[in-house]
Amino acid sequence: MVRLTGAILFFFASVVLPLSAESAPERKLTLATTTSTQFTGLLDWLHPHFEKRYGVRVHTIAVGTGKALRLGRDGDADVLLVHAPKAEKRFVSRGYGVNRRNVMFNDFIIVGPLADPAGVAGLADAPTALRRVSARKALWASRGDDSGTHKKEMSLWQAAGISPEGGWYLSLGQGMGDTLRIADEKGAYALTDRGSYLFFAARGKVDLRIVSEGDKRLLNPYGVIAVNPKRHPHVRYDLAMKYVTFLTSPEGQKLIGSFRVKGKKLFHPSTGSKAGKN
Amino acid sequence: MNFLLEGFREGFLLALRGDPEVLSASWVTIKVALGATFFGGLFGLPVGWFLASKKFRGRGAAIAILQSLLGVPTVVIGLVVYGMLSRRGPLGFADLLFTPSAMAIGLVVLAVPIISVFSMTAVASVDERARETAMTLGASSRRAAWTVLREARFGLVAAVLGAFGRVSSEVGIAMMLGGNIKGFTRTLTTGIALESSKGEFGFGIALGVVLMIIILFTNIVSRLLQRS
Numbered sequence: 018m019v020r021l022t023g024a025i026l027f028f029f030a031s032v033v034l035p036l037s038a039e040s041a042p043e044r045k046l047t048l049a050t051t052t053s054t055q056f057t058g059l060l061d062w063l064h065p066h067f068e069k070r071y072g073v074r075v076h077t078i079a080v081g082t083g084k085a086l087r088l089g090r091d092g093d094a095d096v097l098l099v100h101a102p103k104a105e106k107r108f109v110s111r112g113y114g115v116n117r118r119n120v121m122f123n124d125f126i127i128v129g130p131l132a133d134p135a136g137v138a139g140l141a142d143a144p145t146a147l148r149r150v151s152a153r154k155a156l157w158a159s160r161g162d163d164s165g166t167h168k169k170e171m172s173l174w175q176a177a178g179i180s181p182e183g184g185w186y187l188s189l190g191q192g193m194g195d196t197l198r199i200a201d202e203k204g205a206y207a208l209t210d211r212g213s214y215l216f217f218a219a220r221g222k223v224d225l226r227i228v229s230e231g232d233k234r235l236l237n238p239y240g241v242i243a244v245n246p247k248r249h250p251h252v253r254y255d256l257a258m259k260y261v262t263f264l265t266s267p268e269g270q271k272l273i274g275s276f277r278v279k280g281k282k283l284f285h286p287s288t289g290s291k292a293g294k295n
Numbered sequence: 296m297n298f299l300l301e302g303f304r305e306g307f308l309l310a311l312r313g314d315p316e317v318l319s320a321s322w323v324t325i326k327v328a329l330g331a332t333f334f335g336g337l338f339g340l341p342v343g344w345f346l347a348s349k350k351f352r353g354r355g356a357a358i359a360i361l362q363s364l365l366g367v368p369t370v371v372i373g374l375v376v377y378g379m380l381s382r383r384g385p386l387g388f389a390d391l392l393f394t395p396s397a398m399a400i401g402l403v404v405l406a407v408p409i410i411s412v413f414s415m416t417a418v419a420s421v422d423e424r425a426r427e428t429a430m431t432l433g434a435s436s437r438r439a440a441w442t443v444l445r446e447a448r449f450g451l452v453a454a455v456l457g458a459f460g461r462v463s464s465e466v467g468i469a470m471m472l473g474g475n476i477k478g479f480t481r482t483l484t485t486g487i488a489l490e491s492s493k494g495e496f497g498f499g500i501a502l503g504v505v506l507m508i509i510i511l512f513t514n515i516v517s518r519l520l521q522r523s
Contacts, residue, residue: 047393056493061477078393078474092382093392194492222494249382251390 045074046256049086049094051165052192054239055079057216057283062276067263073256081164081192089114089242092249096257098264100210100239101165114242119287120264121273122238125169127229128197128214129155129206137206143232144177151177154185156205160196161188165237170208173234201225210237212283219279238287241265305497306504314501316477316486321505323395324482327473328463330399335406335462336455342407343414343454348443358415364408369401373471376401380472393474398482401468406458413457417450418443449521456517460510483509 054060055077064075078088082099089097090113098120099105108114127146129137135155140146150157159181160167174181187205189196193213200207201223211230217223241261246254263269270286277283309317346358378384380392380400391397421443429439444451466484473480475489483506490499 052492056489074479076393076474076476076479078476092387192492194494198492198494217494220494251382251388 047076047094049078049088050098053213081162083163089244095253097242117242120239121284123211125235128225129228130204137228141231146229147177158200158205158207161190215281302496302500306500309501320486331402331462332459334403339407339410342411347415347418369467373468397472401472402462409458413454417447421446
């Protein structure tokens with residue numbers, strides 16, 4: 018029994034000690050970002066280039082934009098890649114972040130079930146489309162998580178003059194992938210960025226179609242922000258700035274533009290395009 | 296149904312092939328769960344033994360508190376430890392948030408009540424005569440305590456393995472404190488959450504299959520230990 022206990026202790030110790038050694042900070046950069054950049058695979062495409070060049074490990078925390086900004090504010094991340102320009106500018110003007118740059122864009126679209134029970138298809142004006150969904154009490158799946166997409170959705174409801182509530186309005190509190198899956202299962206409409214939708218549609222994972230697109234309000238720019246080192250002296254500001262520079266460099270921009278999922282381009286680099294400026 | 300079978304088929308294939316992401320998530324899960332179980336046992340076993348064999352004021356209250364801690368949702372533990380480890384929290388300077396150590400800390404908080412309560416039950420259920428007999432045979436009180444622990448060993452092993460199963464299959468704490476960082480803090484359970492949000496059920500089920508294998512393996516080890 019004593020020998021056995023000894024053996025077990027030894028086994029545990031040999032596993033646990035390396036565990037504590039491993040958490041010693043090498044050169045790591047903590048990136049807080051939105052869910053769409055991660056699960057589409059964009060970051061897995063970009064980061065190896067960056068990591069190799071600077072000998073850094075990027076630790077990606079993928080949450081909604083609201084939560085990502087919060088992580089930056091608390092100093093729990095070094096750099097942010099998010100998509101809510103108004104909130105980003107507020108973040109910078111309050112001194113939480115510095116050196117905000119446009120990185121890329123795509124657009125938001127309204128998707129819905131193939132049968133289009135609310136008759137939204139073809140309406141380019143997004144608020145009109147929302148008014149129709151709510152008038153027919155067709156199911157609507159909302160992120161409900163203070164993400165960039167959720168913030169955009171709320172501003173569209175406001176433009177439509179509706180405060181959405183009732184049994185037809187499903188506030189999910191989930192990431193974009195889960196929201197699209199739930200919309201698909203329940204036959205609901207939803208607002209999504211085009212990248213996430215194409216990621217699912219190109220792989221045949223959802224039976225949802227685009228019902229409304231092209232409204233100017235639906236532009237979806239992504240920005241990168243370094244967390245202010247004056248506020249949080251511990252952040253890895255030098256690495257954060259290397260990341261900002263990398264994403265906005267010709268090389269980074271080219272990489273973003275060449276990212277494809279099943280032949281579909283999900284994100285457009287900001288440089289050289291008017292739509293990217295905001 | 297077809298879709299589920301397809302998922303399982305893909306799952307077994309990926310697990311068998313030793314996919315690097317599956318391996319990395321398995322390794323993170325095992326090392327964090329072992330670390331948490333080890334420290335959980337370090338605190339929990341003495342507490343369990345103490346509560347079972349000593350009479351003191353407030354013992355009833357201590358037991359009641361530990362037992363109700365068994366029911367605390369893991370997201371609450373995750374949230375509280377997050378508040379401690381965030382840069383804005385009291386332990387923020389240690390730079391632990393979103394590391395395997397942070398997950399292990401949260402999981403220790405989950406494991407301690409489990410191990411305490413079940414080891415207490417194990418020790419308390421040892422026949423009082425075992426200790427008395429040892430004492431009459433001239434054993435010191437330390438020797439007698441050892442005899443009691445020996446008698447309770449099945450229950451103690453079960454308490455520790457139960458805790459291991461719980462911490463390795465937990466998702467709330469691992470997600471909040473680890474951040475689901477690929478190759479660093481992504482465990483089997485947080486990996487499953489991510490893969491299912493991408494609609495990659497096959498990959499999610501692959502991770503689930505590996506998790507079940509790990510837990511099955513620990514239970515086999517437990518049976519072997521109890522027989523020895």
